[in-house]
Amino acid sequence: MATNGSTRPTAAEKLRGMLADPKRLIVCPGVYDGYTARIALAEGVDCLYMTGAGTTMSRLGMADMGIATMNDMRDNASMIANIDPDTPLIADADTGYGGAIMVGRTVTQYILVGVAGLHLEDQVVTKRCGHLQGKQLVSVEEYTSRIKAAVMARSAARGDIVLIARTDALQSLGYSGALERLRAAVAEGADVAFLEGVKTREQAEQFIKDMAPTPCLFNNVPGGVSPDFSVDEAQTIGYRIAIYPALGIEVVYPAVKKAIQQLLRGGKVESVEKDGKRWSPRELFEVCGLKESMEFDVKAGGTAYANGA
Structure with a gap:
């Protein structure tokens, strides 16, 4: 039953329903702002993933080096989650973003803004992207304290959230050390296991077996340390969630770079994948709900868009 006073399921309930199907792989394209989220939603995706790297890069203009605060991340997540709460x-x-009390606050805040699931990791607070070298870890005791705090906060909140336990221990502690941490996290109440930086398909398959029946998440970062598994490969291996955090930030870089080069070198920006024509402002606005907003205004008795726009 929905926990928001409505008969409609909450986002967290929907995500749990997807996880309940053992044959389903939840494919989550990585978005980092309202525009990329709108594009993904317009294509009919079932689930979104808000990338921390993309959030840091787009909101702060800086690399993913543990710079974004809880407020930065929560505010971005809130905006994205509420574009389409379904x-x-x-x-x-x-x-x-801190000790147990801060972890609890983070989880509570994410629940309040409508996030369906989040992942917590075992790096030190001054963390870095999981596909960079030199990561430092907290002790297994501190890591499990984070998970326990998250579970406690979820229990106390008026809502639900899927808790995903992530470990970056593979790089420094090896497979057995990473597995120990994730099993401890699941024992504390985590719903999903996330082994960052998996090296081979064989290791991924072993991980799925070793964590069964806990559902596992694969992080697809082309050019990183993990294989570039296709959706079919990830599903065959046995993953239940696949996130693609670099999808938006990777493809936007060459596109914008090319357009700027065209402007500076040729004095004119050429079309991008549209039969030799440029995209009009209206076409781009329609991706972001122009039509729906106008219809809402008219139904509410507004007159600003009664004759269109």
């Missing part, structure tokens, strides 16, 4: 959003929550 589509679940899984959001990066990094380390929880």
Whole structure:
């Protein structure tokens, strides 16, 4: 039953329903702002993923080096989650941004803004992207304290959220050390296991077996340390969630770079994938709900858009 006073399921309930189907792989394209989220939603995705790296890059103009605060991440997640509350959003929550009390606050805040799922990791607070070298970890005791705090906060909140336990221990502690941490996190109440930086398909398959029946998440970062598994490959291996955090930030870079080069070198921006024509402002606005907003205004008795726009 929905926990928001409505008969409609919450985003967290929808995500749990997806996880309940053992044959389903939840595919989550990575978005980092309202525009990329709107594009993904317009294509009919079932679930979104808010990338921490993309949030840091787009909101702060800086690399993913543990710079974004809980407020930065929560505010971005809130905006994305509420564009379409019927589509679940899984959001990066990094380390929880502090000790147990702060982890609890982070989880509570994510629940209040409508995030369906989040992942917490075992790096130190001054963390870095999981596909960079030199990561530092907290002790297993501190890590499990974070997970326990998250579970406690979820229990106390007026809502639900899927808790995903992530470990970056593979790089420094090896497979057995990483597995130990994730099993401890699940024992504390985490719903999903996330082994960052998996090296091979064989290792991924072993991980799924070793964590069964806990559902597992695959992080697809082309050019990172993990294989570039296709959706079919990830599903065959046995993953239940696949996130693609670099999808938006990777493809926008060459496109914008090319357009700027065209402007500076040729004095004119050429078309991009539209039969030799440029995209009009109206066409771009329609991706972001222009038509729906106008219809809402008219139905509410407004006159600003009664004759269109």
